[in-house]
Amino acid sequence: MIVLVRGRQVQREENLKIVDRLRALRETQIGAFIPVLLALVAIWGYFGLVIPLQDLLTGETENFRAIFLSPRNIYNLFMQSAVIATLAVGITIVLLLGEIDLSAAATAGVCAALLGVLVLTGIPSILACLIVILVGIAMGLVQGLLVAYVGIPSFVVTLAGLLGYQGLMQKILPTGNLNVGDPFIRGIARTLIPDLWGILIALAVFGLFAFFSFRKQYQRRSRNLEVDGFWVIWVQILVFGFIVISVVLTLNAYRSLPLLLVLLLGSTMLLDWVTRSTPYGRSLFAVGGNAESARRVGIKVNQIRVSAFAIVGLMAAIGGIFGASRYGSVSYTAFAGGSLLLEAIGAAVIGGTSLFGGRGSVWNAILGALVIGSLGNGLDLSGASAADKLMVSGAILILAVAIDALSRSSSGRT
Amino acid sequence: MTSKEVLVGQSAPSAHLVVRGVEKRFGGVHALRGADFEVSRGEVMALVGDNGAGKSTLMKILAGAYTFDSGNFYLNGKNVSIKSPNDAAALGIQIVYQDLALCENLDVAANLSLGSEPVKSGWSFLPKFIRPIDSLEMEAKAKKAIEQLQVRTLQSVRAKVGGLSGGQRQAIAIARAVGTQSTVVMLDEPTAALGVAQTKQVLEVVKRLRDTNHAVVYISHNMRDIFEVSDRITVLRHGDNVATYKTSDTSPDEIVIAMTSGLDDRSSSGSSSAT
Numbered sequence: 107m108i109v110l111v112r113g114r115q116v117q118r119e120e121n122l123k124i125v126d127r128l129r130a131l132r133e134t135q136i137g138a139f140i141p142v143l144l145a146l147v148a149i150w151g152y153f154g155l156v157i158p159l160q161d162l163l164t165g166e167t168e169n170f171r172a173i174f175l176s177p178r179n180i181y182n183l184f185m186q187s188a189v190i191a192t193l194a195v196g197i198t199i200v201l202l203l204g205e206i207d208l209s210a211a212a213t214a215g216v217c218a219a220l221l222g223v224l225v226l227t228g229i230p231s232i233l234a235c236l237i238v239i240l241v242g243i244a245m246g247l248v249q250g251l252l253v254a255y256v257g258i259p260s261f262v263v264t265l266a267g268l269l270g271y272q273g274l275m276q277k278i279l280p281t282g283n284l285n286v287g288d289p290f291i292r293g294i295a296r297t298l299i300p301d302l303w304g305i306l307i308a309l310a311v312f313g314l315f316a317f318f319s320f321r322k323q324y325q326r327r328s329r330n331l332e333v334d335g336f337w338v339i340w341v342q343i344l345v346f347g348f349i350v351i352s353v354v355l356t357l358n359a360y361r362s363l364p365l366l367l368v369l370l371l372g373s374t375m376l377l378d379w380v381t382r383s384t385p386y387g388r389s390l391f392a393v394g395g396n397a398e399s400a401r402r403v404g405i406k407v408n409q410i411r412v413s414a415f416a417i418v419g420l421m422a423a424i425g426g427i428f429g430a431s432r433y434g435s436v437s438y439t440a441f442a443g444g445s446l447l448l449e450a451i452g453a454a455v456i457g458g459t460s461l462f463g464g465r466g467s468v469w470n471a472i473l474g475a476l477v478i479g480s481l482g483n484g485l486d487l488s489g490a491s492a493a494d495k496l497m498v499s500g501a502i503l504i505l506a507v508a509i510d511a512l513s514r515s516s517s518g519r520t
Numbered sequence: 521m522t523s524k525e526v527l528v529g530q531s532a533p534s535a536h537l538v539v540r541g542v543e544k545r546f547g548g549v550h551a552l553r554g555a556d557f558e559v560s561r562g563e564v565m566a567l568v569g570d571n572g573a574g575k576s577t578l579m580k581i582l583a584g585a586y587t588f589d590s591g592n593f594y595l596n597g598k599n600v601s602i603k604s605p606n607d608a609a610a611l612g613i614q615i616v617y618q619d620l621a622l623c624e625n626l627d628v629a630a631n632l633s634l635g636s637e638p639v640k641s642g643w644s645f646l647p648k649f650i651r652p653i654d655s656l657e658m659e660a661k662a663k664k665a666i667e668q669l670q671v672r673t674l675q676s677v678r679a680k681v682g683g684l685s686g687g688q689r690q691a692i693a694i695a696r697a698v699g700t701q702s703t704v705v706m707l708d709e710p711t712a713a714l715g716v717a718q719t720k721q722v723l724e725v726v727k728r729l730r731d732t733n734h735a736v737v738y739i740s741h742n743m744r745d746i747f748e749v750s751d752r753i754t755v756l757r758h759g760d761n762v763a764t765y766k767t768s769d770t771s772p773d774e775i776v777i778a779m780t781s782g783l784d785d786r787s788s789s790g791s792s793s794a795t
Contacts, residue, residue, distance in 0.1 A: 329660055331656060331659050331660060332676055379652075380650065383652050383653055383655070384653060385648065385649045388626075388634070388653065389634075391623070391630075392623045392630075395623035396622065396623045396625075399621035399622055399623050404606060405634075405635050464623070464624075465625050
């Protein structure tokens with residue numbers, strides 16, 4: 107059957123120009139990654155290739171800076187970006203509605219601090235994790251209720267939340283710092299999936315992706331619906347496969363696939379499925395696109411709003427747990443008081459999720475977090491000052507929002 | 521016996537949707553003063569009137585967005601009470617508002633199924649709002665709805681609504697109203713913002729609705745469109761009926777006069793063309 111499909115499709119595709127093909131690709135899920143992937147490639151290319159080359163040319167052998175693309179640094183990069191990514195995934199959900207959440211990092215801080223205290227008092231660590239997840243959801247829920255039913259703009263509600271939760275974190279941690287030595291919690295970041303298993307997981311994910319792509323194509327054809335170009339499907343599958351497998355191989359070359367990344371990617375996959383393939387997710391996009399339209403077709407707009415903030419709370423709590431696990435400690439500056447919030451929002455937006463609502467994806471948030479993480483990491487490695495880091499991050503953020511605004515105005519005219 | 525009752529009561533097939541003596545006040549404003557209205561299936565009933573005549577109020581009452589202060593509402597011969605848009609939708613009454621209310625960030629198929637997406641079977645252990653959408657079924661439904669209305673210029677149901685023309689959007693808004701088992705479709709100024717070609721396209725869609733045995737209420741200011749598409753015309757003035765005309769027996773001038781000065785000035789002439 108597939109052979110037959112191929113024959114027909116290729117014939118039709120020969121008439122298409124390259125531009126048309128690229129346009130078709132841009133409309134797909136992988137296509138939405140293209141801008142942020144290009145940004146990532148540019149950043150990695152700069153720090154990984156251009157800077158070492160410069161060193162070579164200028165004869166700087168003393169401090170030869172070719173470590174950026176080393177497996178060890180890539181591993182660290184992923185781990186550094188994981189907490190940002192977790193929060194960014196949550197923030198993406200409210201951004202889809204055209205709302206914002208400024209309190210995510212503070213929520214994560216409160217949850218992490220609470221986790222540390224609970225574990226110290228002897229509560230089983232799994233139970234403590236569940237408790238802080240519920241607390242995180244409740245913290246998001248309260249803000250969502252204020253936004254949806256009291257009608258306060260989310261910017262104001264979550265700004266108040268940011269301040270209030272920062273204070274709450276200081277109350278929970280009067281010293282501002284607490285070590286978390288619990289083996290279960292530390293294990294989330296420390297546990298490594300054996301090399302072979304990592305590869306098997308990657309191959310399985312790749313195989314499933316290819317299988318579902320082709321199955322969908324086959325079903326479309328048999329139901330006489332329009333089909334994607336054969337070329338588009340293959341490019342998607344190959345790009346996806348290349349990314350998944352090369353990531354796992356790179357991580358294996360240093361240590362292995364960490365459990366924390368599996369958990370992060372797993373929850374992102376779940377949220378991606380919920381947002382793109384369920385009536386609930388569809389209503390998120392609908393409310394973000396045109397709340398009045400959503401209301402008229404019977405979508406309970408207020409409940410959707412509240413639930414989105416609850417999801418941010420959930421992801422913030424998970425981010426808090428991840429952070430406590432990775433750092434082995436909970437500190438005020440690592441969460442509520444630091445740059446985590448802005449990095450997370452920046453990651454979501456750089457990933458391509460529109461601040462205007464209705465457009466975006468949680469996977470883009472992961473890529474956006476990698477962009478932010480890579481910038482920080484690369485600038486650190488090349489000896490840039492904190493001031494440079496801030497300025498470059500600001501420029502990248504503006505660039506991302508500009509791309510969003512421009513693509514928004516052009517997509518309305520196609 | 522006023523001339524009004526004579527004029528309204530004589531429609532040919534038994535009307536599908538009938539309201540009688542509808543009154544509606546907004547504070548001191550008496551928006552509707554005992555208006556009557558009816559529409560049959562397989563008929564396009566134009567509803568016209570000058571600004572402030574009560575067209576929108578009447579339409580919103582029919583759609584359940586407002587409730588009337590007094591009056592009777594019959595659907596298919598039965599007295600019904602409509603308290604909310606959901607009641608109206610459940611009875612098969614759909615309205616296409618002027619602003620369309622489509623989600624531009626979603627594709628045509630998603631817009632058509634919005635709020636009632638078909639879900640895959642076999643996931644009943646999950647609550648309904650989190651079961652996987654059967655996107656192929658959704659596309660097939662959308663394709664069918666679009667084909668039924670013969671929207672020829674639309675190439676793909678997977679196109680984002682944001683990229684479509686005004687006429688195509690109007691057609692999709694209509695298709696959404698029709699798709700939900702509706703019997704009465706109300707269109708509020710569907711051609712107001714459209715060019716000539718797109719207006720033609722929308723009017724074709726309206727005719728298709730009549731052919732598929734829908735009761736169509738068509739609100740417009742554009743006499744040319746009304747005379748092209750409607751079977752009868754109800755004229756409102758100052759919250760009350762002037763008359764209901766058979767489109768083939770009247771002229772735009774007569775309608776305009778009825779809209780602006782009512783029948784009072786001319787009632788001596790016997791209002792000849794009223795049916």
